[in-house]
Amino acid sequence: MTWRKSSSIKFRIALSSDAFLHYYRGSARSVIVRAEDGRRIQLPAANLRPFLLNDGINGEFELTLDENNKLLDIRRI
Numbered sequence: 001m002t003w004r005k006s007s008s009i010k011f012r013i014a015l016s017s018d019a020f021l022h023y024y025r026g027s028a029r030s031v032i033v034r035a036e037d038g039r040r041i042q043l044p045a046a047n048l049r050p051f052l053l054n055d056g057i058n059g060e061f062e063l064t065l066d067e068n069n070k071l072l073d074i075r076r077i
Contacts, residue, residue, distance in 0.1 A: 006072060009063045010036045013048075016056040024049070047074050 011033045022028045023045030032042045043063070051057050064073040 005067050007065050009039065009041060009065065010060065010077070011041060011063070012036075012060050014056070014058050015048075017052065017054060018056075020045075020048075020052055020056055024052075043071065043074075047071065051076060 013031075013033055015031070023031065029045055030042050031045050031048060032040060035041050041063070048057055051059075051061070060077050062075055062077050063071060064075075066072055
């Protein structure tokens with residue numbers, strides 16, 4: 001069995017529903033956030049859609065990436 005190394009990145013986001021509308025309509029395709037460790041992370045806005053509520057997207061999240069930095073999972077923490 002081959003084990004693949006994955007890594008996780010934590011970040012916080014506060015994006016109003018009005019602001020996310022630009023992403024939802026497709027006029028902006030990616031969201032840039034600052035990770036807890038200071039890195040700037042760019043991810044497809046579509047990956048945040050499941051977390052959209054009436055007041056927008058707010059909270060702390062964790063990305064899980066594979067060894068090639070491909071997004072495996074995103075979850076609210």
